[in-house]
Amino acid sequence: MSEPRVSEPRVSEPRVSEPRTPEPGMPEPKVPAPNLGVTVAGIKMKNPLTVGSGTYGHHGRFSQFFPVEVMGALVPKTIRNYRWPGNPAPRVLEVPAGLHSSVGIPCNSWDYFEAHDVPVLKTLNVPIIQSVIGRTEDDYVELAGRCSDLGIFAGIELNLSCPNIKQGGLDFGYDADASFRLVKRVRALTKLPVIAKLAPDYSSLTRVAKSVEAAGADAISLINAPRAMCIDYRSGKPMIGNKIGSLSGAAIKPMAVYMVWEVYRAVRIPIFGMGGVCDFRDVVEFMAAGARAVAFGTINYVDPMALPVALADLTVYLQENGIDDVNALVGLAHEDAGVGSPARELVVA
Numbered sequence: 001m002s003e004p005r006v007s008e009p010r011v012s013e014p015r016v017s018e019p020r021t022p023e024p025g026m027p028e029p030k031v032p033a034p035n036l037g038v039t040v041a042g043i044k045m046k047n048p049l050t051v052g053s054g055t056y057g058h059h060g061r062f063s064q065f066f067p068v069e070v071m072g073a074l075v076p077k078t079i080r081n082y083r084w085p086g087n088p089a090p091r092v093l094e095v096p097a098g099l100h101s102s103v104g105i106p107c108n109s110w111d112y113f114e115a116h117d118v119p120v121l122k123t124l125n126v127p128i129i130q131s132v133i134g135r136t137e138d139d140y141v142e143l144a145g146r147c148s149d150l151g152i153f154a155g156i157e158l159n160l161s162c163p164n165i166k167q168g169g170l171d172f173g174y175d176a177d178a179s180f181r182l183v184k185r186v187r188a189l190t191k192l193p194v195i196a197k198l199a200p201d202y203s204s205l206t207r208v209a210k211s212v213e214a215a216g217a218d219a220i221s222l223i224n225a226p227r228a229m230c231i232d233y234r235s236g237k238p239m240i241g242n243k244i245g246s247l248s249g250a251a252i253k254p255m256a257v258y259m260v261w262e263v264y265r266a267v268r269i270p271i272f273g274m275g276g277v278c279d280f281r282d283v284v285e286f287m288a289a290g291a292r293a294v295a296f297g298t299i300n301y302v303d304p305m306a307l308p309v310a311l312a313d314l315t316v317y318l319q320e321n322g323i324d325d326v327n328a329l330v331g332l333a334h335e336d337a338g339v340g341s342p343a344r345e346l347v348v349a
Helices: 110-122 137-150 176-189 205-215 250-266 280-289 306-320
Strands: 038-040 043-045 049-051 092-095 098-101 129-132 155-159 194-197 219-222 245-248 271-274 293-296
Touching: 049 306, 098 250, 110 137, 129 137, 137 155, 137 176, 155 176, 176 194, 176 205, 205 219, 205 250, 219 250, 245 250, 250 271, 250 280, 271 280, 280 293, 280 306, 293 306
Parallel strands: 049 293, 129 155, 155 194, 194 219, 219 271, 271 293
Antiparallel strands: 038 043, 092 098, 098 245
């Protein structure tokens, strides 16, 4: 059997995406367009691509580069139920294959959000999953209730990577019991799908995933950016204002794919996969690991056209490999006849 055709590796330099084309001499595929639609936690998405909260526009600016309706769902910037200035500057630092940051999720007040952001969100013809965060269970519950009452959201994402100030500052996402209580309270409050965004912690990952599933979460999203630090060799001091931050971008993709793979084995609810996604190859990889939808994050700062180009490339990829439904990719890496076996060797032009 002939070896699969493999594209040249991505270069590290920033670039503007352009849709891939067949190799010279190869005809355009003349096959029916594949089904790209997925349903995650009851949310019907026209395709499996979305964005990580805070990485693609906010305060109403969602269509600067392409129509927001191109994506399967929109996850706007995470909000709080109180005004928050964020962390001290400097907040971001470019590092090899990624971004070191500690922005701190700054927020305007709820009244500002309701007066300025909500009217814009109401005009969008795409499922909107609102990400929320809080310092206590009560913060999350209050905010989830307010979002539910607005009647414009398709789901609520609980960002569990926030210190629980009533329990010693440990992030909710690292504590299976705290995550269970929080998700259970929100689940009892709203009829909207509840999505738990997990912290990237190897030691508690599957325990927390099973806990939020038992509490009634409809889906899981992961990974959130892992903690990181950069120190200036000249001064010996941390290079961002908060000292400790996180790492995002292509550098974290292999660990993100592994965590999606592990959680897929541990739970039955669907997964939004994210962490270092840059192009259609990464989408295929995350879906094969078990994600039903995939989010583009840090790449949006470098190449804001990455998502629509990946969508076009994913369509071509499915056609070239005779896959008529994108859902067939989900969990492919867990099958006995997986990628690379004689029965399932895939073509990448």
